[in-house]
Amino acid sequence: TQTDLETVFADRIKDFDKEEVRRWYNGYSWLGEKVYNPFDILLLFNKKIFRPYWFETGTPTFLIKLFKQYNYYLPELENLEVGEELLSNLDIDDLYVENLLFQTGYLTIKDVERRLYREVYTLSYPNYEVKVSLNNFFLLHFVSDRSLKDKTENELEKALRDNQIEKLKDILHRFFASIPYDWYRKNDLESYEGFYASIVYALFSGAGFETVAEDTTNKGKVDLTVIYNNKAYIIEFKVVEDQPEKTALKQVEEKKYYEKYLGKYEEVYLIGIEFSKKDRNIVDFDYKKIQEVN
Incomplete structure (x- = not known):
């Protein structure tokens, strides 16, 4: 528990940011006080670096x-x-x-x-370790090239850090193009909106971004919200037969999913992504910055 950590291990925990330790390894709950993963804590004290120790076992x-x-x-x-x-x-x-x-x-x-x-x-998810690690492992099951996955996640972080949202389309397009054709055989994944949303969600979550999936608003649910550098990116997904229909961004605009984020973050962006059943990839990517009205 938090109390155990700060009393029994007081001489060890003083060398770490307590909030970061909590974010990484606390959170297991069975209707009582949340507890830490002891395996992680002991290895953290020994190695003195944050890693997904339990997940790697x-x-x-x-x-x-x-x-x-x-x-x-x-x-x-x-x-x-x-x-x-x-x-x-x-x-x-x-x-x-x-x-x-x-x-x-x-x-x-x-x-x-x-x-x-x-x-x-x-x-x-109980904590940051499990959320990031499970999503990363999920991605590697679709694309076994770890270097490609890592490169994609690094490019996502750089694009948002530099506020170059237009680059997200090419980054995501390349990743989906790398998924082997065999994954689509004898199933209908190319028609399944949740498949594409799951991949994009796993990419952002696996990269370590703060993500909120199916975030509820008074107008409905946001497919995915990514929070980074005090900016909110609200993303809507659609699957179309072949050609772009320009409905994803329109929906998130008309339903004003962004309203709950206004005033909470410095900037709010809307992103609409459409996937083609035929091409099994992105056919339309639109985005818009919301200007807050004072």
């Missing part, structure tokens, strides 16, 4: 295969609502992705609410 290949098999919408893992019967299910012949993620520690309990006759649990 195993490779969740089986989980990634289930993501693909069920066309799983990866951003949903940020706020996943499940019933008690799913969390307690241990039937090897009746496995659910959500149950496996919880039992293996990739998700933890964020909240619980009584609805009618049952308890509804909200699950989420």
